[in-house]
Amino acid sequence: MNQPSSVREDPQSVPLVLTSDRVLYLAMEFGTAAHSCCCGCGTDVYTPLTPTDWSMTYDGETVSLNPSVGNWHQKCRSHYVIRKGKVIEAGPWSDEQVASERERDRAAKERHYGKPAAKAVERPTPEPAESVGIWSGIKRLLSRWI
Ligand SMILES: [Zn+2]
Numbered sequence: 001m002n003q004p005s006s007v008r009e010d011p012q013s014v015p016l017v018l019t020s021d022r023v024l025y026l027a028m029e030f031g032t033a034a035h036s037c038c039c040g041c042g043t044d045v046y047t048p049l050t051p052t053d054w055s056m057t058y059d060g061e062t063v064s065l066n067p068s069v070g071n072w073h074q075k076c077r078s079h080y081v082i083r084k085g086k087v088i089e090a091g092p093w094s095d096e097q098v099a100s101e102r103e104r105d106r107a108a109k110e111r112h113y114g115k116p117a118a119k120a121v122e123r124p125t126p127e128p129a130e131s132v133g134i135w136s137g138i139k140r141l142l143s144r145w146i
Pocket residue numbers: 037038039040041042043071074076077078
């Protein structure tokens with residue numbers, strides 16, 4: 001799957017309000033959603049929307065992402081659930097739990113796609129460090145509408 005250089009920069013990205021200070025961007029073109037890490041560290045978090053990765057639900061008012069988001073390869077190692085527009089802390093995972101989840105993910109992809117996954121999707125995938133922050137992305141989006 002093509003990884004967008006910045007979902008927020010993509011004019012087709014749809015910003016969906018999570019909470020008063022959080023936005024989840026939906027980029028249908030890239031089949032992914034993106035948000036700024038909910039721990040507040042500023043890392044951009046990508047959650048590919050595929051049958052074996054994440055699914056997103058919008059009920060007309062709130063957004064949910066399933067399953068939980070685990071930022072295991074980030075310094076923060078945050079783990080949370082986004083349910084009905086709320087961020088729910090999900091607690092830390094041990095390295096063994098992370099390895100077990102990666103194996104479950106690999107097996108799920110193999111079952112779904114019918115062949116060994118060439119490379120497990122690292123999730124979430126951060127943008128390069130020099131990329132723009134989420135607020136400049138939001139400002140840019142808003143400036144198009146004003
Ligand atoms: Zn974080």
